[in-house]
Amino acid sequence: MMHGALEDITQAIGNTPIVKLRKIGSDTPAEIYVKCEFLNPGGSHKDRLARNLLRRAEETGLKPGGTIIEATSGNTGASLALLAALRGYKCVFVMPDKMSQEKIQHLRAFGAKVVVCPTAVEPEDPRSYYSVSKRIAAETENGFFANQYHNPANPEAHYISSGPEIWSQTNGDFDVFVAGMGTGGTISGCGQYFRERKPEIQIVGVDPVGSLYYDFVKTGRITKPFSYKVEGIGEDFFPTTMNLKILDEIVRVDDKECFLMTRDLTRLEGLFVGGSGGAAVAGAVKYARMTKKSQKILVFLCDGGHKYMSKIFNDDWMRENGFLDEEPGLGTVRDLLASKGSRNLVTVTPTTTVAQAIETLKKHGISQLPVCEEGRAVGLVAEIELLRHLVSGHKTLNSPVGELASSDYATVTPNTKIELLKSVLADAKVAMVEEQDQLAGIVAKIDLIDFLAKLAPPMSERALLG
Ligand SMILES: Cc1ncc(COP(=O)(O)O)c(C=O)c1O
Numbered sequence: 001m002m003h004g005a006l007e008d009i010t011q012a013i014g015n016t017p018i019v020k021l022r023k024i025g026s027d028t029p030a031e032i033y034v035k036c037e038f039l040n041p042g043g044s045h046k047d048r049l050a051r052n053l054l055r056r057a058e059e060t061g062l063k064p065g066g067t068i069i070e071a072t073s074g075n076t077g078a079s080l081a082l083l084a085a086l087r088g089y090k091c092v093f094v095m096p097d098k099m100s101q102e103k104i105q106h107l108r109a110f111g112a113k114v115v116v117c118p119t120a121v122e123p124e125d126p127r128s129y130y131s132v133s134k135r136i137a138a139e140t141e142n143g144f145f146a147n148q149y150h151n152p153a154n155p156e157a158h159y160i161s162s163g164p165e166i167w168s169q170t171n172g173d174f175d176v177f178v179a180g181m182g183t184g185g186t187i188s189g190c191g192q193y194f195r196e197r198k199p200e201i202q203i204v205g206v207d208p209v210g211s212l213y214y215d216f217v218k219t220g221r222i223t224k225p226f227s228y229k230v231e232g233i234g235e236d237f238f239p240t241t242m243n244l245k246i247l248d249e250i251v252r253v254d255d256k257e258c259f260l261m262t263r264d265l266t267r268l269e270g271l272f273v274g275g276s277g278g279a280a281v282a283g284a285v286k287y288a289r290m291t292k293k294s295q296k297i298l299v300f301l302c303d304g305g306h307k308y309m310s311k312i313f314n315d316d317w318m319r320e321n322g323f324l325d326e327e328p329g330l331g332t333v334r335d336l337l338a339s340k341g342s343r344n345l346v347t348v349t350p351t352t353t354v355a356q357a358i359e360t361l362k363k364h365g366i367s368q369l370p371v372c373e374e375g376r377a378v379g380l381v382a383e384i385e386l387l388r389h390l391v392s393g394h395k396t397l398n399s400p401v402g403e404l405a406s407s408d409y410a411t412v413t414p415n416t417k418i419e420l421l422k423s424v425l426a427d428a429k430v431a432m433v434e435e436q437d438q439l440a441g442i443v444a445k446i447d448l449i450d451f452l453a454k455l456a457p458p459m460s461e462r463a464l465l466g
Pocket of ligand 1: 075180183184186233302303
């Protein structure tokens with residue numbers, strides 16, 4: 001064995017550097033540092049997960065020559081494929097169709113089989129990538145379903161690997177840990193490790209607009225998820241690998257913020273990362289601005305930029321999706337709210353009675369009301385539901401509306417594009433507009449129609465048809 005050489009490439013997993021950001025976030029009192037997981041041999045933090053999943057699988061009966069099956073958006077697949085190639089396993093990966101071609105080709109390069117499934121179906125749907133992977137696993141002899149969304153070996157990987165590594169690199173000298181959340185393995189495993197050693201540490205999760213996590217953490221409501229472009233983070237269901245209780249704070253970012261920050265990380269800091277890295281840093285900067293503290297923030301950067309050349313690093317794609325500033329498009333929710341004029345936002349609180357809510361609905365000629373607590377939306381009451389509850393006899397005119405508020409809404413931000421709002425409102429009754437955790441407005445389908453009709457005729461026709 002040559003002096004200084006590693007036994008094989010898996011020995012190069014981990015020991016990734018932590019780097020200080022020089023420019024990004026320099027307008028805040030915080031110091032921001034990043035953990036460069038994109039430098040792992042398989043291209044991301046999922047190398048640590050794959051190593052631990054296989055260790056556990058071998059302990060519990062996976063035999064040589066067996067087949068590893070996984071529902072993966074790419075990175076877990078890349079890491080499993082790398083380990084499988086070395087250890088003589090076959091791989092089948094099932095992924096949603098929004099994933100980049102580069103990610104699919106990357107897996108095929110290792111000899112893996114890739115099955116692509118529709119993104120726009122419920123996770124329980126038999127066509128969803130999660131259901132398909134479960135079925136293939138059940139039908140394959142000596143098959144092992146890696147099951148990163150529900151396998152405790154996922155957070156464990158970070159509890160025994162990334163967590164201790166960061167701790168020993170820094171001597172625990174940081175105040176805040178920030179990570180994006182997909183399966184939640186990273187934040188749950190690292191968060192747990194750090195919390196046990198430094199209870200006052202702040203664990204901050206970053207979630208894209210459209211994902212379920214944010215509203216659930218802030219209000220306990222399972223609002224309507226909707227699609228977004230950033231890959232690897234946010235969910236439309238709750239994986240059991242995600243321990244939401246570990247979070248001290250959750251910060252929300254939209255696609256445009258993620259992608260512009262991803263490009264800034266490359267151009268200003270020389271960090272060629274993927275969109276979830278941009279998301280995590282955008283979230284960290286927001287957190288630093290919000291808390292205004294002199295503190296050390298450590299941000300976990302998951303994967304590299306190579307797989308996003310045709311998207312985030314392609315100006316045409318960025319422009320087509322309205323992520324570059326010069327793109328006017330149909331405008332944003334902010335424009336829509338402004339066009340509604342200065343009508344006051346009418347809300348109720350959870351203790352408002354059904355009778356008072358009906359009075360308010362009548363007085364303002366509206367059919368639904370946001371239920372707010374400390375300025376934040378925590379539910380929705382609609383005329384039709386009040387009626388249903390009264391007719392069923394379960395509630396009376398004196399019942400508090402908090403007990404019968406629904407989650408039939410999506411939350412968006414003032415920067416959400418009108419183009420996206422159309423698909424949001426196809427599924428949710430209304431969109432609640434939140435800015436800095438305060439309800440800034442509510443948009444129903446009729447408001448959107450009104451707004452589009454006010455635009456120049458050729459534009460609005462195109463929008464209504466498109
Ligand atoms: C690019 C990228 N970023 C972030 C994550 C989220 O990490 P975790 O699943 O550990 O929450 C993933 C997971 O798939 C990912 O692929």
